[in-house]
Amino acid sequence: MRLPIDVPGDVRRADLIRVEGDREWERWTTVPGPVLESVTGADATALVGLVTDLPEAGMMRCYHPMYALRAHGAEGVLFEIAFCFRCHNALGFAGGAQTGLEGFDADSPAGQELLGRFRAADPNAAGRAPASSAP
Template sequence: MILPPVQEKTELIEVVRITDPMRHLSVADLVGDDVVFWEAAQARDALTLIGSVPKGERYRCFTPGWGIRAHSATDLLFRIAFCFHCHGARLWGPGVPAESEGIHGFAADSPPALELLQRLRGSTPGRLKGFFRRR
């Protein structure tokens, strides 16, 4: 799956359970319930896993259920909203080149995508809910 070059600066990932999937076609922020924070090695492992998800054909629905917000030590870098139904992932944010923004198809039934979904679903509620959210 495509990741922006700025991903190398990621130090923290917020995992988000999307509560209103219909608004994520063009919304500026990733809205939902902050579930957990992945830091340091856990964040790097997650990005490696996301980067290993193969490209695939996207279908039509785009009703994402999960997303991530990737942060550097000081700034929000990018967001990804994942729809495992239509095999689409919307990538956007301040660190994403204009030509990379948008919805990209991914192989949602591939082993890396299934492992990602399992990690997202297995996340436990975080203690610092909304601490890093930009409004």
């Protein structure tokens, strides 16, 4: 998957976010919701690596993101991506603006590993609707 920006240098921290609040995503300038977990160093780099390993896929229509990743560098937030694992759409943000929707394969090994990381960090994951289109 193409990231919303070219990442300059190393990602210092990555936040796993549960998307909440205003669902009118067309107006977002940042992802609304609480940080479930923050990781640093090699763990942060590995999370961003999962995102870049996501194969591209066709986009569907629902776009109801449940989780997001926010990457931080030395100067602050580098980018954010809100993922809908049902319709395989991801919405990117950089510099306080949306960079657009992109399709990804949520059922790929990287997609399932990323979803697993979000669910493991989310104490409410058991009560949430299934996020993948996989049977």
